[in-house]
Amino acid sequence: MYIVASLAIVMTMCLALTRALLGPTVYDRVLAVNMFGTKTVLLLAVVAFLNGRTDFLDLALAYALINFIGVLAVLVFFQSSRERAAGKPGEQR
Amino acid sequence: MEILGLYNYWVFGALLMIGFFALIARQNLVKKLLGLSIFQSAVFLLYISLAKVEGGTAPIILDPTAAEIFSNPLPQVLILTAIVVGISTTALGLAIVVRIREAYDTIEDDEIRRLDRRS
Amino acid sequence: MSLEAHIPALPVIVPLLAAPIAAYLRPRHLAWAAATLASIASFAIAVLLALATRDGSIHRYAMGGWPAPFGIELAIDSLGALVLLIITGASTLAIIAGRETIERDIEPHRQPLFYAAWLMVVAGLAGIAITGDAFNVFVFMEISSLATYVVIAAGSDRQALTAVFKYLIMGTIGATFYLIGVGFVYMMTGTLNFADMQARLADIPYVAPVHLAAAFIIVGLALKAAVFPLHAWLPNAYAHAPHAVTAFIAACSTKVTILVLLRFDFVVFMGNIAEHATQFALFVMPLALLGILFGSGVAIFETNVKRLLGYSSIAQLGYILLGASFVDRAGLLASVLHIFNHALAKGALFLAIVALGHHLTRFEIRDLHGIGRRMPWTLGAFSIAALSLVGVPGTAGFISKWYLIVAAFGQGSLGLVLVGVIVASSLMAVVYLWRILEPAWFAAADPVAAGAADDKRVGEAPVGVLAVVLLAAALNVWFGLVPAFPLELAGHAADELLRHVP
Amino acid sequence: MAIVLDALSWAMLVGGALFVLIGGIGALRMPDFFTRMHASSLTDSLGPMLVLGGLALQSGWSLETVKVLAILLFLLITGPTATYALGHAASVAGLKGGTREYRASDPREPRA
Amino acid sequence: MSVATAVWIPLAGALLIALTGRWPNVRETITILTAITLAAFVYSVGVEVTAGGRPTAMLGELLPGVSIGFKVEPLGLMFGTIASGLWIVASLYSIGYMRGNKEHHQTRFYVCFAIAIAAALGIAFSANLLTLFLFYEILTISTYPLVAHKGDAKTIAAARVYLGILLATSIGLFLPAIIWTYHAAGTLDFVQGGILAGAVSGPALGFLLALYVFGVGKAAVMPVHRWLPAAMVAPTPVSALLHAVAVVKAGVFTIVKVIVYTFGIDHLFAEPSSAWLTYAAAFTIIAASIVALRQTNLKRMLAYSTIGQLSYVVLAAAILKPLSEIGAAVHIVAHAFGKITLFFAAGAIYTASKKTELHELAGIARRMPWTMTAFTIGALSMIGVPPTAGFVSKWYILAGAFQSDNYFAIFTIIVSTVLNAAYFLPVIFLAWLQPEQTPQKKDHGEAPLFIVVALTTTALLTLGLFFFNQPLIDLEAQVVGRGER
Amino acid sequence: MNRPANSPPTARRRSARYWLRMSATLLLFMAVWLVWSGYMKPLLVSLGLLSCCIVILLSTRMGDLEEETGWLGVLPRLPAYWLWLAREVVISNFTVARIILSPRLVLDPVMVTLEADAQDPFGQAVLGNSITLTPGTLTVGVETGRLRVHCLTQAGAEELLRGDMNRRVAALTRR
Amino acid sequence: MIVVFSLFLLSLLVVTAIAIVRSENLFSAVMLSGIFSLLMALNFFILDAADVALTEAAVGAGVSTVLLLGALALTPTEERRRKRERKVAATLVTVTMIFLAISYASFDQPRIGDPDAPVHRHVAPWYLEQTPELIDIPNVVTAVLGSFRGYDTLGEVYVVLTAGIGVLFLLSAGRPGLLPHRREPRIESSLKSHLIPHVVGRVLIPFIVLFGLYVQFHGEYGPGGGFQAGAIIAAGIILFALLEGEGAALKVLPPRVLVGLAIGGALLYLLVGVACMLLGGNFLDYSVLAADPVTGQQIGIILIELGVGLAVTGTLLSIFHAFAAREQ
Incomplete structure (x- = not known):
């Protein structure tokens, strides 16, 4: 059963990767990356059970906490590049 | 199955060469750095693949009396170090790229070369 | 345990201890002082080690107290001690001589960081020279490389940045190739210790991975050592680095990589791969010859003095490899000796450039016109070092060239061709150095040259700098007349390397 | 009891996997960015809930369970936040797709 | 005292000269005193050597089996004596010339001159090839600033040719030859009878010989002679140094020494592959003479004359007979005395009248009788007319050639003698018998006293060697290990 | 790690509510730590306590405990x-x-x-x-x-x- | 069955890598490299390298994305591609040849997972056998990392420190101060105006830091250790900087403190080694730190891991601030 779950998750990862490759906008790619991240967390958890080493759930936990930072960094990046493009930095508070 | 046991090596080779290709054939400096990190990741994969023992598990011995098979800890240690080296190199490379951008206003290798020739 | 037992570990520990401290020290003069002291201390240790290995003994030190294949072992033989001597010596001289120019070229608040990076270079290179563990080499190679990128990027023009980026890419490729090679050898032997690898590689049924490993390691190290045709990063990196850095790096950094190359090839592969000696010779010798001719040839047409000397280094590396490619005692002896003597000559040349750098901002040949009238002592030292580079008798360069040609004669009928190449390259060296020296001594200062300062202010470099430069030149003469010490070390190094070749 | 729990956990695992997969398919099938985000939120909500819930049941009442639930909690907190960040960025950038503004007096479906 | 003192004396002199550069009189006094001290020292060594002693001094081992060291034997003693003795004369002359022409950088001149002398003595007394090579290179480098003394673009270009050829041949050919020898024989010491017997033979020997002969560029065997005419841009005392005192003498000395002590004349004689040397030397003699015939500039003519005369020595050495070796040694001395006289005369003419071209010399003997008398003696010595030194050496060379039935060499010597006469006699004729051209560049008399004294001395030496040659012959007979005549 | 000179001005006098919030947070963190860790060795528990204190310290410096975020x-x-x-x-x-x-x-x-x-x-x-x-x-x-x-x-x-x-x-x- | 996974994930890795190289938008490439890193971590995990996977997670998902974006903010994001077919073709040929060589050699290499491969027969078994006895901690990776090959790890810390010094050195050019600082009030991007991320992020930060510390101190028992901990803690504080602005983060941990952490961590490690020397052992021989060698080893490992953690946190944060401070 773990296998089924993990296979489904891996399939979803493939789909997400396809989306990341297809784009078409950068937002789609970020979305795909985000999806990929959460799927990684799930897969790590499932595989930890599959291998019988549940003490490795720490890894999944780490991902759950950190993956989010990457996406927020992207947001800041978008915002700052927009500010730069607008030529009026800091205006958009 | 015998052949599949070598698949990791092939992926290692493929990744290595993809990274290498980006390093050589791409002009953008950030792209080169991305290529560099793929290049290094390939080596990580090689070492970690070496460490795997069939039916084994991560080398964390919670119960020394249980007769478990453990994967090889040594390559993992080496790669921990190598990952750190990789991120350090990338960080330094990015810093240089930022400075290059400030000095040349471009991060395309061929344009930089053209600017250098002109001066 | 007395302190004496720990001496093998100290060349690395001392700079590693001083580096972070230097980074945090204020004011900047303290940082310089700390770096200089650490450098001098390392040099003293290196001298002790060199004296200790004069009898051909190998000094081992088990890091963490763990025995060899399990823990990391330091193994200092005469080759390592010799290279260690070069590293620490070059660092000491360059950092003393370079103080004023660094003070001038780098903003005050960045100087402590610069000196910290400098010490990291020393520590990294020293770590490579003394370790007996293949992976440990990689770690210290990266410390030294990263730190080298930093100190080179301190160069004052923007081309320093592009040069250093290129170096970073090439250097990382080289180091990664090395790592792959080590991985393959590890895959086949299960160990990382050089000596252990050699012992275990003998009974391996499959050779293709080992061949591949040898290829990766040789190419990777050649890339880092700027062996022709993988030299592309070197000339610009030398040309645009701060002068003191060039003096330091040019004297030792590629040599250390060559040391690893020799260790790996002779200790690990030669004894185990059938015909590796032949392959090594067939592969390395043409490259060495081409490198000699190419480096010298390009140098003849180069107009920037520092880049010119960089190309000359490529040629000189060719000599070192050529000696090694003979795979006999005479060749290795010549090779190791040339590692030492080329470091002396190139180091002295670039130290003289540090001194000249007090008044010159650019180093096109025409910027040096007539500098001999204003800075006769400096240029005198430069000239002596140049003679040493050419291999004029009475200088250190002569000794190694002598041994190299003797070794070449030992190669039978091929020897004459080799001698021809060596001689031709020496003559080319005369030409490219002459292109600098003649106008420097005799020509009138070029008024168009933007780099030349106006006449009134130009005089000799400060006494301290001048003293270092003259010392370096004097060393070239000293070791040209009394070469017993490096000869002894080189002899033992050659024996030690050949011990593993059947 | 144990069998029931076991069966339930298997069911949850498989169901979760199914939802994750459907979300993935949706992310590929949907026509524009915002609608894709809706699909992906499928994989961020019920999918993890079921999968991790199944795992939690599997592991009985132990520290692992708590850890699994902690993961789930963090996922459920960070997931929507990340989605929000992305959606906000896209809408500020003017990405529209086929979206129209809602009008309360829509004749087709009178408000209750 | 160790024979190494012979090198240290001029070096110390150089240092003192450098330190006292600010006071010209002190500086020049030191120069002269050093020269005299050196000559006295060499004389003391000479007494020992003549008595059969071989004073030796080893400074330290440079390479295994090869030391930096000195060992005086007759050939070297002879060269050392010429160099040290003529240094006194040349110094006197230099003082007159440099002051007379108000040259700049005089301190540098004297310092380099002293270093060059030190190097020459080092070459003369060297115990092995490596030491010889070391001083050979020092000689090249220390004379470079002398050649480039004037410092203008043309001079520097010429000096570049000088240094380029000498350095290139020495590094490119001489050094490999030495290393080859070392590789083959395992030693580089100068040993009676040579060290290469049994080590190198056949065509390789001829090739090695070629490396030596052309590697020693200072011997100016064609085609590596180009540096010598180029170096004519130097001031006359320097030309004297180059042509008579040190440089070219060092070249031919090295060749003779290598042939005698490294190859061994018997070993070389037995090898047909060494025969080419005779032809090369002969070609150089004839060709240089013909070129000299076509020169219009006095110093250039003398330069080509030197090239020819040097090849006499090479030819003599190449005949490979004891008598001819003695002849070679004596010719070194004879040519030194003769050629230095000629150059001193040329310099004197320049100093007094600023004349350099041959056709300007018409009737000059009337204004400068001393000078031209000396010039005539020197020229006759070059041709080989008795009672001059040149006759003695040619006699021995011919005797050697007859001994080995080398008719080609005999023929060459005869033809070249005619050619020598053909380019020297017109000059003498012109100077003594032709009327003076008008208008004169400058109204002048004899050159300064220092110069006249110097050239008179050397002219007398040229004559003297004809009459008192026996000690020299006896000494050089030791070289080939025989007392016979 | 922390220097008084760099602390925000509010650090000087803290209200009773702050201490209350702080203790509650500390308890929460300690609970979380124990759940994660699962080891009851004295060394690890004391290290856990140390860690929680470090986190509290950082939180204070970040201003977490000053405002009414209210999620407790x-x-x-x-x-x-x-x-x-x-x-x-x-x-x-x-x-x-x-x-x-x-x-x-x-x-x-x-x-x-x-x-x-x-x-x-x-x-x-x-x-x-x-x-x-x-x-x-x-x-x-x-x-x-x-x-x-x-x-x-x-x-x-x-x-x-x-x-x-x-x-x-x-x-x-x-x- | 796990093999199939492995094959699948590995293939995805290759696809992603190709996509990164082909992508002309650098931003997309960075996003894809995030995916690449995730896949890498999964592969490591499946290949039993939990520690490495955790490191890759901490570095790849958190730090390196942030750094790359920080750099991209200062550079153009579109790659200008020109037609250079000859170079591309030549490179492709070379690359293919090397690939073929590697593949050819692979047939002589031991199969992945083969328990009889030399790597599993020689040094590694000794580590697995001796660790419980000599050091007595469950995680053999940490034992090897901290003690058996502690010298390498010392080098690793210095590599990080060197990179940190280098980035500070490079990016402080032309402006005063150890870390480049700007005039107040500073103009910067932050997420203060975004309510939801702000609130959620602020709640999460203490947990991230706490988790980092947990990883730090449980390196002996499970996957983790100083480096991973340092990266996670740094990520937590970077999150604060993203939320509240970089200046606020600098107020919480001022530059001198950060650099002090980096340097102090490295020195701590080194000084533990020196202390061992002074106490009569070899460099980094922790056995002499306590009366009982095993306890000594444990104390030593905890101390050096702490050094690693401090150094990595300090360095990564310094690097982050250096990038963030470098405005155009």
């Missing part, structure tokens, strides 16, 4: 809300799944503006996230109490505007 007080009321939310999530998941799997994608995306009942930022954040968590609705902007919500279908928008979730969140985060 919400904890007791949370489970009930979660249960309700879980039900909503399941329902909407099925709805969206049906849409995705239908051969013809029947889509009618609309953008609505929702007035949040909850007044404090925390409540609004919870509301926003709850909306996003239920597939079919997606918060894309929060400004001055108004939420911009993207809905997959008109029906979803209607459902949202009915305000059930809005009310519950307001009740949850009310003090």
Whole structure:
């Protein structure tokens, strides 16, 4: 059963990767990356059970906490590049 | 199955060469750095693949009396170090790229070369 | 345990201890002082080690107290001690001589960081020279490389940045190739210790991975050592680095990589791969010859003095490899000796450039016109070092060239061709150095040259700098007349390397 | 009891996997960015809930369970936040797709 | 005292000269005193050597089996004596010339001159090839600033040719030859009878010989002679140094020494592959003479004359007979005395009248009788007319050639003698018998006293060697290990 | 790690409420640590205590314990809300799944503006996230109490505007 | 069955790598490299390298994305591609040849997972056998990392420190101060105006830091250790900087403190080694730190891991601030 779950998750990862490759906008790619991240967390958890080493759930936990930072960094990046493009930095508070 | 046991090596080779290709054939400096990190990741994969023992598990011995098979800890240690080296190199490379951008206003290798020739 | 037992570990520990401290020290003069002291201390240790290995003994030190294949072992033989001597010596001289120019070229608040990076270079290179563990080499190679990128990027023009980026890419490729090679050898032997690898590689049924490993390691190290045709990063990196850095790096950094190359090839592969000696010779010798001719040839047409000397280094590396490619005692002896003597000559040349750098901002040949009238002592030292580079008798360069040609004669009928190449390259060296020296001594200062300062202010470099430069030149003469010490070390190094070749 | 729990956990695992997969398919099938985000939120909500819930049941009442639930909690907190960040960025950038503004007096479906 | 003192004396002199550069009189006094001290020292060594002693001094081992060291034997003693003795004369002359022409950088001149002398003595007394090579290179480098003394673009270009050829041949050919020898024989010491017997033979020997002969560029065997005419841009005392005192003498000395002590004349004689040397030397003699015939500039003519005369020595050495070796040694001395006289005369003419071209010399003997008398003696010595030194050496060379039935060499010597006469006699004729051209560049008399004294001395030496040659012959007979005549 | 000179000015005199909050947080962190760790060795527990103190210190410096973020007080009321939310999530998941799997994608995306009942930022954040968590609705902007919500279908928008979730969140985060 | 996974994930890795190289938008490439890193971590995990996977997670998902974006903010994001077919073709040929060589050699290499491969027969078994006895901690990776090959790890710390010094050195050019600082009030991007991320992020930060510390101190028992911990803690504080603005983060941990952490960590490690020397052991021989060698080893490992953690946190944060401070 773990296998089924993990296979489904891996399939979803493939789909997400396809989306990341297809784009078409950068937002789609970020979305795909985000999806990929959460799927990684799930897969790590499932595989930890599959291998019988549940003490490795720490890894999944780490991902759950950190993956989010990457996406927020992207947001800041978008915002700052927009500010730069607008030529009026800091205006958009 | 015998052949599949070598698949990791092939992926290692493929990744290595993809990274290498980006390093050589791409002009953008950030792209080169991305290529560099793929290049290094390939080596990580090689070492970690070496460490795997069939039916084994991560080398964390919670119960020394249980007769478990453990994967090889040594390559993992080496790669921990190598990952750190990789991120350090990338960080330094990015810093240089930022400075290059400030000095040349471009991060395309061929344009930089053209600017250098002109001066 | 007395302190004496720990001496093998100290060349690395001392700079590693001083580096972070230097980074945090204020004011900047303290940082310089700390770096200089650490450098001098390392040099003293290196001298002790060199004296200790004069009898051909190998000094081992088990890091963490763990025995060899399990823990990391330091193994200092005469080759390592010799290279260690070069590293620490070059660092000491360059950092003393370079103080004023660094003070001038780098903003005050960045100087402590610069000196910290400098010490990291020393520590990294020293770590490579003394370790007996293949992976440990990689770690210290990266410390030294990263730190080298930093100190080179301190160069004052923007081309320093592009040069250093290129170096970073090439250097990382080289180091990664090395790592792959080590991985393959590890895959086949299960160990990382050089000596252990050699012992275990003998009974391996499959050779293709080992061949591949040898290829990766040789190419990777050649890339880092700027062996022709993988030299592309070197000339610009030398040309645009701060002068003191060039003096330091040019004297030792590629040599250390060559040391690893020799260790790996002779200790690990030669004894185990059938015909590796032949392959090594067939592969390395043409490259060495081409490198000699190419480096010298390009140098003849180069107009920037520092880049010119960089190309000359490529040629000189060719000599070192050529000696090694003979795979006999005479060749290795010549090779190791040339590692030492080329470091002396190139180091002295670039130290003289540090001194000249007090008044010159650019180093096109025409910027040096007539500098001999204003800075006769400096240029005198430069000239002596140049003679040493050419291999004029009475200088250190002569000794190694002598041994190299003797070794070449030992190669039978091929020897004459080799001698021809060596001689031709020496003559080319005369030409490219002459292109600098003649106008420097005799020509009138070029008024168009933007780099030349106006006449009134130009005089000799400060006494301290001048003293270092003259010392370096004097060393070239000293070791040209009394070469017993490096000869002894080189002899033992050659024996030690050949011990593993059947 | 144990069998029931076991069966339930298997069911949850498989169901979760199914939802994750459907979300993935949706992310590929949907026509524009915002609608894709809706699909992906499928994989961020019920999918993890079921999968991790199944795992939690599997592991009985132990520290692992708590850890699994902690993961789930963090996922459920960070997931929507990340989605929000992305959606906000896209809408500020003017990405529209086929979206129209809602009008309360829509004749087709009178408000209750 | 160790024979190494012979090198240290001029070096110390150089240092003192450098330190006292600010006071010209002190500086020049030191120069002269050093020269005299050196000559006295060499004389003391000479007494020992003549008595059969071989004073030796080893400074330290440079390479295994090869030391930096000195060992005086007759050939070297002879060269050392010429160099040290003529240094006194040349110094006197230099003082007159440099002051007379108000040259700049005089301190540098004297310092380099002293270093060059030190190097020459080092070459003369060297115990092995490596030491010889070391001083050979020092000689090249220390004379470079002398050649480039004037410092203008043309001079520097010429000096570049000088240094380029000498350095290139020495590094490119001489050094490999030495290393080859070392590789083959395992030693580089100068040993009676040579060290290469049994080590190198056949065509390789001829090739090695070629490396030596052309590697020693200072011997100016064609085609590596180009540096010598180029170096004519130097001031006359320097030309004297180059042509008579040190440089070219060092070249031919090295060749003779290598042939005698490294190859061994018997070993070389037995090898047909060494025969080419005779032809090369002969070609150089004839060709240089013909070129000299076509020169219009006095110093250039003398330069080509030197090239020819040097090849006499090479030819003599190449005949490979004891008598001819003695002849070679004596010719070194004879040519030194003769050629230095000629150059001193040329310099004197320049100093007094600023004349350099041959056709300007018409009737000059009337204004400068001393000078031209000396010039005539020197020229006759070059041709080989008795009672001059040149006759003695040619006699021995011919005797050697007859001994080995080398008719080609005999023929060459005869033809070249005619050619020598053909380019020297017109000059003498012109100077003594032709009327003076008008208008004169400058109204002048004899050159300064220092110069006249110097050239008179050397002219007398040229004559003297004809009459008192026996000690020299006896000494050089030791070289080939025989007392016979 | 910490120097008094660099501390924010408020660090000098702390209110009683601060200490209360701090102890509560410390307890929470310690509990979390023990759950994660699972080792009861004295060394590890004391290291855990040390870690919690470090985190508290950092939190203080970041100003976490100064403001009324208020999420500590919400904890007791949370489970009930979660249960309700879980039900909503399941329902909407099925709805969206049906849409995705239908051969013809029947889509009618609309953008609505929702007035949040909850007044404090925390409540609004919870509301926003709850909306996003239920597939079919997606918060894309929060400004001055108004939420911009993207809905997959008109029906979803209607459902949202009915305000059930809005009310519950307001009740949850009310003090 | 796990093999199939492995094959699948590995293939995805290759696809992603190709996509990164082909992508002309650098931003997309960075996003894809995030995916690459996730896949890498999964592969490591499946290949039993939990520690490495955790490191890759901490570095790849958190730090390196942030750094790359920080750099991209200062550079153009579109790659200008010109037609250079000859170079591309030549490179492709070379690359293919090397690939073929590697593949050819692979047939002589031991199969992945083969328990009889030399790597599993020689040094590694000794580590697995001796660790419980000599060091007595469950995680053999940490034992090897901290003690058996502690010298390498010392080098690793210095590599990080060197990179940190280098980045500070490079990016402080032309402006005063150890870390480049700007005039107040500073103009910067932050997420203060974004309510939801702000609130959620602030709640999460203490947990991230706490988790980092947990990883730090449980390196002996499970996957983790100083480096991973340092990266996670740094990520937590970077999150604070993203939320509240970089200046606020600098107020919480001022530059001197950060650099002090980096340097102090490295020195701590080194000084533990020196202390061992002074106490009569070899460099980094922790056995002499306590009366009982095993306890000594444990104390030593905890101390050096702490050094690693401090150094990595300090360095990564310094690097982050250096990038963030470098405005155009």
